[in-house]
Amino acid sequence: MLNHDCGNIIKPMIVQGQVYGELTQGIAPAMYEELIYDEEGNILNGTLMDYLVSTAVESPSWETGHTITPSPHHPIGAKGVGESPTVGAPPAIANAIVNALSVYGVTHMDIPITPFKIWEKLKGMGKI
Numbered sequence: 001m002l003n004h005d006c007g008n009i010i011k012p013m014i015v016q017g018q019v020y021g022e023l024t025q026g027i028a029p030a031m032y033e034e035l036i037y038d039e040e041g042n043i044l045n046g047t048l049m050d051y052l053v054s055t056a057v058e059s060p061s062w063e064t065g066h067t068i069t070p071s072p073h074h075p076i077g078a079k080g081v082g083e084s085p086t087v088g089a090p091p092a093i094a095n096a097i098v099n100a101l102s103v104y105g106v107t108h109m110d111i112p113i114t115p116f117k118i119w120e121k122l123k124g125m126g127k128i
Helices: 012-031 084-104 115-124
Strands: 002-004 064-066
Touching: 012 064, 012 084, 084 115
Parallel strands: 002 064
Antiparallel strands: none
C-alpha cells in the first residue's frame, strides 16, 4: 500500500489520478525499461514496438492512502503530489518480485526484472 502525503487535499480525484499514474509509471523502470545494444553499440530496441511503456493495461489495482500533514508554507496547507510514487515504486516492485521468487532460491535480481530475465534466472537455477 502506498501512503502519500500531499498536505491538505484540494481535489481528491486529481490527486488519486496523479498517484495512480505515477505508480503505473514506476512499473516501467522496475520491469520494462531497458535499452539493449549489440556488440557494435547499435541499439536493438529503438522503437516503442520493443520498448514497453507501462499503461493501465499493465497496472494492477492500486491500494493507496493519504497522510495529511498540512504544509506550514502554504496558506491552505497544500503540498504538491509530485513524483514520490514514481521514486518509490521501482524498488518496491523489484522487492516484491524477488520476494515472490524466493521460494525458488532467488535472492537478488537487477532491474529491469523483465519476464525473460525471470525465465533465464529460473532456467539457470534448474527450476524450469
